[in-house]
Amino acid sequence: MSERPDNALRQQKVIDALADHRSDAFLTFDANNRRYLSGFTGSAGHVILTAAGERIFISDPRYTERASREAEGFQVIETHVDKGPDLWEAIRTVAIRANVRTLAYEADLVSVAWLQEATAALPDMTFRPTRGLVEGLRRTKDPYEVDALRRAQAITDDVFEHILGHIEPGVAERELATEMRHQIELRGGQNYANLPIVASGPRSAEGHAYATDRRLQEGEFVLMDFGASVDGYYSDMTRTVVCGRADDRQRVVHDLVQRSIADGIAAIRPGVGTFSVKAAGRQVLLDEGYGDYLRPGLGHGIGLQVHEAPFMRNDVPLREGDVITFEPGIYLPGWGGVRIEDAIRVTGTGCEVLARSTRELIEIH
Secondary structure, three states: OOOOOOHHHHHHHHHHHOOOOOOOEEEEOOHHHHHHHHOOOOOOOEEEEEOOOOEEEEEOOOOHHHHHHHOOOOEEEEOOOOOOHHHHHHHHHHHHHHOOOEEEEEHHHOOHHHHHHHHHHOOOOEEEEEOOHHHHHHOOOOHHHHHHHHHHHHHHHHHHHHHHOOOOOOOEHHHHHHHHHHHHHHOOOEOOOOOOEEEEHHHHHHOOOOOOOOEOOOOEEEEEEEOOEEOOEEOOEEEEEEEOOOOHHHHHHHHHHHHHHHHHHHOOOOOOEHHHHHHHHHHHHHHOOOHHHOOOOOEEEOOOOOOEEEEOOOOOEOOOOOEEEEOOEEEEOOOEEEEOEEEEEEOOOOEEEOOOOOOOOOEEO
């Protein structure tokens, strides 16, 4: 594992792509793309890469010192406004020095109003929209990223083992979620918004029900969907256990979901479409008559974002280096639900499951 990501290589790939977009430079607003290209970890700033090889980081005064330290190889320009007159002036300065007449921007991340203002402020510049330029590069995880993902998953596995000792009748979902967040921090990870999901009893059928003050009862499902962030990279895992002894129906439903995720993972390899993976995982659930109790989403890419390309809602061929989650479930309103989720790295010949936590049904009594 390299100690640092090869940001220079990432930057060069974007610079090389500028010719295809008939642009002299590329501007990013996205915080994750900014970090991916520059290494900057703050909450504001813009990266400009020019076809001539110039690397400019536009910062506000809060982050100038950090940008100078973290954005290695970049010239830092300080501005007082995130989007507005000072930004136009900073772009104009870069344009004059680097002869930038055509600027590529991230169409999904700017408003119509911003583009109108930019066009009015910089009338001599042509703006060209791009979509997924950096996100496409981020799909393929390098050794540095894989190591960060593994460390995030290791924390998640440890916290799952820890929280099993806190599951008992009378404990509130919110108490479990708070304990999980605390344990993630103690282990050197960071938490992310809205998680953990802890849903017990009939609420587990909601799938993404955030923790409430509801208290666990004997003999019901407890669904936990959570993860940690390490060096900006996320883990994402779901397990469903029983508080007490499982009944026959619970065992059957859990076993079907366990078979579903195993079948889906077995189909993962380079060149296989995401819809084929979904179909492989769903088949056992459809065969057993649970087609009306599934969810359309079954997985997503994971990295600097919890949800990133490739998305299983689109049929795209998997590539070596993709890291995706697969998360089948059965959701029975008024009774309960089961979801099992793992993160999987696509290898040259198949795949590697990052989680070590068992998928077997755990009965806590």
